[in-house]
Amino acid sequence: xxxxxxxxxxxxxxxxxxxxxxxxxxxxxxxxxxxxxxxxxxxxxxxxxxxxxxxxxxxxxxxxxxxxxxxxxxxxxxxxxxxxxxxxxxxxxxxxxxxxxxxxxxxxxxxxxxxxxxxxxxxxxxxxxxxxxxxxxxxxxxxxxxxxxxxxxxxxxxxxxxxxxxxxxxxxxxxxxxxxxxxxxxxxxxxxxxxxxxxxxxxxxxxxxxxxxxxxxxxxxxxxxxxxxxxxxxxxxxxxxxxxxxxxxxxxxxxxxxxxxxxxxxxxxxxxxxxxxxxxxxxxxxxxxxxxxxxxxxxxxxxxxxxxxxxxxxxxxxxxxxxxxxxxxxxxxxxxxxxxxxxxxxxxxxxxxxxxxxxxxxxxxxxxxxxxxxxxxxxxxxxxxxxxxxxxxxxxxxxxxxxxxxxxxxxxxxxxxxxx
Amino acid sequence: xxxxxxxxxxxxxxxxxxxxxxxxxxxxxxxxxxxxxxxxxxxxxxxxxxxxxxxxxxxxxxxxxxxxxxxxxxxxxxxxxxxxxxxxxxxxxxxx
Numbered sequence: 182x183x184x185x186x187x188x189x190x191x192x193x194x195x196x197x198x199x200x201x202x203x204x205x206x207x208x209x210x211x212x213x214x215x216x217x218x219x220x221x222x223x224x225x226x227x228x229x230x231x232x233x234x235x236x237x238x239x240x241x242x243x244x245x246x247x248x249x250x251x252x253x254x255x256x257x258x259x260x261x262x263x264x265x266x267x268x269x270x271x272x273x274x275x276x277x278x279x280x281x282x283x284x285x286x287x288x289x290x291x292x293x294x295x296x297x298x299x300x301x302x303x304x305x306x307x308x309x310x311x312x313x314x315x316x317x318x319x320x321x322x323x324x325x326x327x328x329x330x331x332x333x334x335x336x337x338x339x340x341x342x343x344x345x346x347x348x349x350x351x352x353x354x355x356x357x358x359x360x361x362x363x364x365x366x367x368x369x370x371x372x373x374x375x376x377x378x379x380x381x382x383x384x385x386x387x388x389x390x391x392x393x394x395x396x397x398x399x400x401x402x403x404x405x406x407x408x409x410x411x412x413x414x415x416x417x418x419x420x421x422x423x424x425x426x427x428x429x430x431x432x433x434x435x436x437x438x439x440x441x442x443x444x445x446x447x448x449x450x451x452x453x454x455x456x457x458x459x460x461x462x463x464x465x466x467x468x469x470x471x472x473x474x475x476x477x478x479x480x481x482x483x484x485x486x487x488x489x490x491x492x493x494x495x496x497x498x499x500x501x502x503x504x505x506x507x508x509x510x511x512x513x514x515x516x517x518x519x520x521x522x523x524x525x526x527x528x529x530x531x532x533x534x535x536x537x538x539x540x541x542x543x544x545x546x547x548x549x550x551x552x553x554x555x556x557x558x559x560x561x562x563x564x565x566x567x568x569x570x571x572x573x574x575x576x577x578x579x580x581x582x583x584x585x586x587x588x589x590x591x592x593x594x595x596x597x598x599x600x601x
Numbered sequence: 602x603x604x605x606x607x608x609x610x611x612x613x614x615x616x617x618x619x620x621x622x623x624x625x626x627x628x629x630x631x632x633x634x635x636x637x638x639x640x641x642x643x644x645x646x647x648x649x650x651x652x653x654x655x656x657x658x659x660x661x662x663x664x665x666x667x668x669x670x671x672x673x674x675x676x677x678x679x680x681x682x683x684x685x686x687x688x689x690x691x692x693x694x695x696x697x
Contacts, residue, residue: 418655419655419657419668480661480662481661481662484661486660487660491661515662518631518632520629520632523632538630538631539662539663540631540662540663541659541661541662541663543657543659543662543663543667543668544607544659544662544663544665544667546667546668547607547609547667547668547669548607548609548634550668550670550671551608551609551611551671551674552611552613552671553609553610553611553634555631555634556631556632556633556634558631558632559631559632559634
């Protein structure tokens, strides 16, 4: 099993043994962090963000913004930064060259070795990463919300999180996932990025990508797999609840729409930036680290509004030398419903464009909100039933995020009490 | 392609349409679903998105305004039934 990640670097793992951790945190200044930073610490510590070992310093951020590369030249499209206000820095007496203890849920989480405290022009960052300075772009809004200063430096996880049900069975570190692929005998694995409950358009995107990725390999044994990698992060009102997204993807296999030996569901903790083409590159890097060989990119991947052309996220890979990425993009058009073909079919093959009917996750959400059960050709009944079950079990009666869910949901992960 | 609001026809809405003889206004979509496609001008679209912040204009795939609360769609639906026409958004938006 290879443990080489993005940039040709060994997968990063920065986790301290419990006894050592208990000693190491003694006397460190505690600094509370928010959810986004906690999720990114998990990603950094387990190697999802290899070769990053911590939050970026100014040199990294600057080159990422200007050239889509880290200071060491490795391809990287989105700044990974930790921000604090001047007041917090002053009150806590945080200085370069010192270590601080990052806390979450009122528990110790990670040690940050503060290498650099710096500023960066947020408008410049937004423009370079997102191609716009408009605050209605959610990635830009997130950038503008960063506090006065950024702190760069290595992090070490001192208190590994417990991933709570129902997510625990879907969380794999990059090394664990690679082990899983090896056990399954998969030589090629194609990623399906998702933050949606699957309709049959998604199902066919996955099946089509599997065929593309499998290519010339022999067919007697299963050598190719589909990895559903659901992005779990900050939620917005009206989104599907996280539990429904993950469980409904998994039920596609359990209900036989995918064979047991070709499909696996997993999660990654990440707050979507909606950076369109740049986020596509980021997703490719993330899935490289997970051990995948192919990544499917559909129409308007990670886009928002009309900021990006629907196929910008395909074209950006034309500008990246093959040697910079250890994963192959699989570019696909939409699948639509054709009443003439009487099936969900690939828009690149179907000749009935005038009669075709597009559908999206948003459209299906509207159908369900209107109290209508979509037909099985469009939406699998097992998925529909599981949405309703998830609504009762996890969503306080709603399959969609509302105020109550935001305030009272069971957290995706919990930091345990530290011993010692 | 013009902007529309899709009002998906559940049993309750179908019964209302049938009662006033307007069932033919609904189109068949997506392998057997029935939908009223209520047209919106760009100005009306902007106003709908402003008045109902959960709504989303799907510019990428379907060119439709989605995720309007069900009770709002019920009101638009009632306006369609009252007017006997899909051309109901101007009337509906007068109240907002």
